[in-house]
Amino acid sequence: MSFTAGNKIIIITAPSGAGKTSITQYLLKLYPQLAFSVSAATRKARGSEVHGKDYYFLTAADFKQRIQANAFIEWEMVYEGKYYGTLKSELQRIWQNNQVPMLDIDVKGAIHVQQQFPGAAMSLFIQPPSVEELKRRLESRGTETAESLQDRVNKAAYEISFKHHFDYVIVNDDLAKACAVAAQLIDKFLEL
Ligand code: 5GP
Numbered sequence: 001m002s003f004t005a006g007n008k009i010i011i012i013t014a015p016s017g018a019g020k021t022s023i024t025q026y027l028l029k030l031y032p033q034l035a036f037s038v039s040a041a042t043r044k045a046r047g048s049e050v051h052g053k054d055y056y057f058l059t060a061a062d063f064k065q066r067i068q069a070n071a072f073i074e075w076e077m078v079y080e081g082k083y084y085g086t087l088k089s090e091l092q093r094i095w096q097n098n099q100v101p102m103l104d105i106d107v108k109g110a111i112h113v114q115q116q117f118p119g120a121a122m123s124l125f126i127q128p129p130s131v132e133e134l135k136r137r138l139e140s141r142g143t144e145t146a147e148s149l150q151d152r153v154n155k156a157a158y159e160i161s162f163k164h165h166f167d168y169v170i171v172n173d174d175l176a177k178a179c180a181v182a183a184q185l186i187d188k189f190l191e192l
Pocket residue numbers: 014015016039040043074075076078084085086104105106107108109110
């Protein structure tokens with residue numbers, strides 16, 4: 001069957017540290033039909049992150065101006081004082097390329113996108129095996145201060161309570177297995 005992007009959307013959501021980024025990267029390599037939806041964000045770029053590839057890094061003033069201009073599909077203050085959002089122009093860019101946008105966004109944002117695109121979006125919730133394991137993963141990633149780590153752990157426990165809002169829940173206790181399950185679901189969704 002030949003592939004048409006239609007106006008489909010794939011949403012991957014999870015608490016921070018659940019392995020969502022690894023699964024997203026795996027899927028983007030596997031499927032040329034998919035394109036990473038680059039979010040706008042007001043946090044600072046980490047290490048090797050590149051503007052326009054990892055995020056559109058905006059000032060808070062610029063971000064707020066775009067909220068006023070109704071430029072976002074959804075936006076959230078994901079962490080204290082830090083805004084993240086999906087730009088309408090980003091989804092248009094990807095659809096025009098005949099690709100399906102893959103959104104790596106937080107749980108509340110994912111629920112908002114689903115509500116706006118009923119029937120067009122497939123949502124995957126990646127669940128960490130436990131909150132303790134998630135804490136261990138975040139510590140070993142080494143990108144967090146003690147305070148921001150605790151912030152992310154608290155938020156994770158809260159976010160897991162929303163997992164039933166999503167089309168599929170994938171428990172990531174084994175990354176290779178979780179990637180394989182996600183790929184099967186995408187095959188079906190893209191009708192490949
Ligand atoms: P990080 O700062 O670790 O890159 O991302 C923090 C969280 O923000 C992650 O859960 C990520 O999925 C989420 N996020 C990234 N982009 C967006 C977005 O456009 N909208 C929403 N709601 N969350 C986002």
